[in-house]
Amino acid sequence: MTLTVIGAGYVGLVTAAVFSQLGNKVYCVDIDQKRVQDLKIGKIPFFEPSLADYVKRNIKAKRLFFTTSYKESVPKSKVVFICVGTPPKNNGEADLSYLFAAVEETAKNLTTYTLITIKSTIPIGFEDDLEEVARKHAKSKFEFASSPEFLREGTAIEDTLHPDRIVIGTDSKKAQKILLELHAPISGNRIITDIRSAQLIKYASNALLATKVSFANDIANLCEKMGADVEKVLEGVGQDKRIGRSFLYPGVGYGGSCLPKDVLAFISIGQFFDYDLTLLRAVDAINEKQILRFITKIRKALGADEEKRKNLEGKKLAVLGLAFKPNTDDIRESPSIKIIKHLLDLKAQITAYDPQAMENTKKILPDINYTKDAYGALNGKDALILITEWPQFRELDLDRIKKILKAPIIIDGRNMFDINRVRQLGFKYVGIGR
Ligand SMILES: NC(=O)c1ccc[n+]([C@@H]2O[C@H](COP(=O)([O-])OP(=O)(O)OC[C@H]3O[C@@H](n4cnc5c(N)ncnc54)[C@H](O)[C@@H]3O)[C@@H](O)[C@H]2O)c1
Structure with missing residues (x-):
């Protein structure tokens, strides 16, 4: 099948790479000229394991x-996947300007029946407006479907080839048949439904994941007051098969380009349909507070006077982890960036290290120090602050860290270090909920 994928971001590029690998001819369109130039020579605009191999292999195979041209690609395609960003506006609603522009441009270039399939996460209700825009500009037949994306950055290729489920949202039998045929080589259960239910599956899934994170953090905070160990508590809770352990981990809160924005957008959608998603407002509030609680921990661990605003003046802190999670260089809504901004506000000096996300961070935090490795960041610092749980941080030599830190203090935002071992070694250790 010949396909067009609009948007060469995390979702679009992975979708294009995987469908071309499965034997389809795929055009990937982006308005960013530099991005397109780079991609033509196999240069990937972000870090995602295995993606570069897939892209290069399929460019070479001429699949x-x-x-940047819709005209070059859309008329040849049976399916157009819309994968442009839907970032949050200041009021929490999703910014749909990229989406409307992409649908309009697609519609203008239709020459034969085409199935326009939305992979971007879009607020329920807007599909009617998108169809109206398409109808206004299209000179040939088209249909709309929604097939929301559930990939996780860091394991995006694997998730796209082996998803838990593929959601196909359309009432049209013809459109269902096309999407089922296209997805035939991909594993996972098929859920066929109407467009609105498909979009609701996406929002409800992300909302529940965020709820699990905030729930874990709420329990962790209670554990601190009660003197209980959240790791044992959640291990015990998560072993109940009805509940599961996934996403039930305490920390500095959820971040990234999806959960924070989708929770806020879902609350707005609820309001639009005159329904108050009370639970999600609490989920968001717990998440916001978790960062502030972490800042308080850092101040206390360093003996700083909580009353004084600039009370970390003169403190040199090492931050390990900038990406919103391991195995990505994505720093959108990263808790680490928020925490560093708070610490800078309190006049701390920051040296940071991340295996992949330093280049992106330098664009928004040019004035902090960056090092080539974790040990370089820790040398002579007043504390180690761990924020992103990259697996390689688990392998760090704690004896060496103890020697090179100015003060043996670890503030662990992910409960990554072995609490008994670090305390045995004489570190002052502060984790979450233990
Ligand atoms: N990133 C994820 O992990 C993930 C997972 C599931 C769903 N989603 C959803 O998928 C959508 C895309 O997310 P993303 O992270 O891939 O976004 P992204 O910001 O990484 O990429 C979007 C791309 O679209 C391009 N673009 C914008 N307007 C365009 C237009 N009119 N024509 C052609 N290209 C255009 C941009 O230049 C950019 O390259 C969002 O709705 C997001 O919520 C993302």
């Missing part, structure tokens, strides 16, 4: 093409 994957990059362009």
Whole structure:
């Protein structure tokens, strides 16, 4: 099948790479000229394991093409996947300007029946407006479907090839048949439903994941007051098969380009339909507070006077982890960036290290120090602050860390270090909920 994928971001590029690998001819369109130029020579705009191999292999096999031109790609395609960003506006609603522009441009270039399939996460209700825009500009037949994306950055290729489920949202039998055929080589259960239910599956899934994180953090905070160990508590809770341990981990809160924005957008959608998603407002509030609680921990661990605003003046702190989670260089809504901004506000000096996300961070935090490795960041510092749980941080030599830190203090935002071992070694250790 010949396909067009609009948007060469995390979702679009992975979708294009995987469908071309499965034997389809895929055009990937982006408005960012530099991005398209780079992609044509196999240069990937972000870090995602295995993606570069897939892209290069399929460019070489002449199954994957990059362009800025809708005209070059849309008329040849049976399916157009819309994968542009839907970032949050200041009021929490999703910014749909990229989406409307992409649908309008697609519609203008239709020459034969085409199935426009939305993979971007879009607020329920807007599909009617999108269809109206398409109808206004299209000179040929088209249909709309929604097939929300559930990939996780860091394991995006694997998730796209082996998803838990593929959601196909359309009432049209013809459209269902096309999407089922296209997805035939991909494993996972098929859920066929109407467009609105498909979009609701996406929002409800992300909302529940965020709820699990905030629930874990709420329990962790209670554990601190009660003197209980949240790791044992959640291990015990998560072993109940009805509940499961996934996403039930305490920390500095959820971040990234999806959960924070989708929770806020879902609350707005609820309001639009005159329904108050009370639970999600609490989930968001707990998440916001978790960062502030972590800042308080850092101040206390360093003996700083909580009353004084600039009370970390003169403190040199090492931050390990900038990406919103391991195995990505994505720093959108990263808790680490928020925490560093708070610490800078309190006049601390920050040296940071991340295996992949330093280049992106330098664009928004040019004035903090960056080092080539974790040990370089820790040398001579007043504390180690761990924020992103990259697996390689688990392997760090704690004896060496003890020697090179100015003060043996670890503030662990992910409960990554072995509490008994670090305390045995004489570190002052502060974790979450233990
Ligand atoms: N990133 C994830 O992990 C993830 C997972 C599931 C769902 N989603 C959803 O998928 C959507 C895309 O997310 P993303 O992270 O891939 O976004 P992204 O910001 O990484 O990429 C979006 C791309 O679209 C391009 N673009 C914008 N307007 C365009 C237009 N009119 N025509 C062509 N290209 C255009 C941009 O230049 C950019 O390259 C969002 O709705 C997001 O919520 C993301």
